[in-house]
Amino acid sequence: MLQAEPTQTSMRAPASISLHQLAHARAGDKGERLNVALFAYEADHYATLLEQVTEERVLALFSHRGASRVRRYPLPNLAGMNFVIDDVLQGGVNGALNLDGHGKTLSFLLLSLEVHL
Amino acid sequence: MSFLLGSGAGFSGDRTDAAVAVVAELIKRQQPSALVFETLGERTLAAAHRAMREDPESGFEPLLDELLAPVLRDCLDHGIKILGNFGAANPGGACQVIAELAAQLGRPEVRIAQVHGDDIRQQLHGLDLQRWEAERLEMPDDDALISANVYLGAKALAEALAMQADVVVTGRVADPALFLAPLMHHFDWPWDDWDRLACGMMAGHLAECGAQVSGGYFADPGFKDVPGLATVGYPIIEVEQDGNLIITKPANTGGCVTEQTVKEQLLYEVHDPANYLTPDVTVDLTHAEVRQLAPNRVAVTGIRGKPAPERLKTTVCYEGGWQGEAEISYAGPNALARAQLAAQVLRERLVFRAPAELRTRLDIIGLASVFDSDSGELQRSAAPSTSGDYRLRLAAEHSERRWVARATQELLALYCAGPAGGGGVRRQFQRRVFTASYLVKRSDIYAHATLFESPTQEAHRSERYAAS
Structure with missing residues (x-):
């Protein structure tokens, strides 16, 4: 990746913002497997997502829910990526005691991740 | 076109x-x-x-x-x-x-x-079934079978x-x-x-x-x-x-x-x-x-x-015991402490009022619920305002209805025996369904269509025939 020339702005610590400012997302479930599709609002920000919204960070974000594996499928044509996250549904729509067994609300957990611009 | x-x-x-x-x-x-x-x-x-x-x-x-x-x-x-x-x-x-x-x-x-x-309940045991990859549940007993359908x-x-x-x-x-x-x-x-x-x-x-x-x-x-x-x-x-x-x-x-x-x-x-x-x-x-x-x-x-x-996905549904939910609200000054105390009281009560295998979860809606784990990690780490509008939610699961009924009844009892100012209890329970997905051989499935003829249509047809 190309590194921008240092300017006065970028000399300071990079600003941290919520992924929600840059991207939109939708979650879906099948069994104990959740998918969250994430899309940059501006194609220019796709590279930021690729660089910072990594499988490792998403696994860490969902670790309290028991996530065992995260796979990321980049879709450059759509300025987006699909995350497939295993074992975060606490039993899924049929087995969970939680309020949202489908994990539909979890798209916004992903969007709460902090990224740097 | x-x-x-x-x-x-x-x-x-x-x-x-x-x-x-x-x-x-x-x-x-x-x-x-x-x-x-x-x-x-x-x-x-x-x-x-x-x-x-x-x-x-x-x-x-x-x-x-x-x-x-x-x-x-x-x-x-x-x-x-x-x-x-x-x-x-x-x-x-x-x-x-x-x-x-x-x-x-x-x-x-x-x-x-x-x-x-699509309905293969009758054939299920003669089929060559492969476990679908995202599946985690163990297969329940046959007598619990509700449905088996191929996509x-x-x-x-x-x-x-x-x-x-x-x-x-x-x-x-x-x-x-x-x-x-x-x-x-x-x-x-x-x-x-x-x-x-x-x-x-x-x-x-x-x-x-x-x-x-x-x-x-x-x-x-x-x-x-x-x-x-x-x-x-x-x-x-x-x-x-x-x-x-x-x-x-x-x-x-x-x-x-x-x-x-x-x-x-x-x-x-x-x-x-x-x-x-x-x-x-x-x-x-x-x-x-x-x-x-x-x-x-x-x-x-x-x-x-x-x-x-090469194979078609099949979803099999089994009886999955009972699940119940009950909720109570606390609002205004010191509401969070009262909701947390209510949760603590329930935990203590369920230890001696319900069998150990009763599976439960407690959420405090308004503090942390849908993003939280079954063990409530986010509830413990959240830094909320102490006065607000919170709703304690209990979910319980057991193979027998009576223990789910008992657990939710314990939340109901917080009305008179729990912290001050609790209200708005709702309580319900129902049978659960477990599903398991498999892959079946395409050649084992016979999908076809037939035209439906209802008694009404039959009558209508013979009427037309008689008229002609």
């Missing part, structure tokens, strides 16, 4: 007036078209089987009449084919209801076809249309196959033209959840604004002979069709985008492109297909 696919419902429980605007638009366009109702979720089918045990004349979509009554006559009069998985556990029962409704509407000559072959592809549905059916009633089929079938019938695409099959399947995928592609399930005020969500227009997809798709919606409806709404739905419930498995084709979305052509018109191109998977 393109073929038009309209969506009338995206799940059991969807808006029952949504199809009206879609049908009005289909009539206005004067093109060959079909209207599809997708009303059969994974668990909906188990619920339908249970309902049928109580009442053999139920077991199909409970709102079938309400969904079809406003549009059935218009569709029949304008040659708009209707397809739906609203047959659920009892497609024959659904056919009967539709025949009666058509007769009431003055169209007793309606041709209704029923698709067979059928579009072939038997296209066969039904070839019998000149006006309405095609199915149980379990892959949701997008409901949309692919009229395309196969209309365009006569070969069943191994993988790219076109993939396009047709994705037309179905985009439309099968109703408004989710046209502004529903999308709005995020200030970020993704959607006009007129209360009257959101359900999608219409224009499919060309070459397989290219244009997503749109009826005129004078709310909602919006944008590149963003289409992209979100394109990947909905998809895992590997290069290998999206459906019964009729394996879809590759990695070359797909989405382009806004005009307001509320979005083209999707570049969808590719590969041969269909």
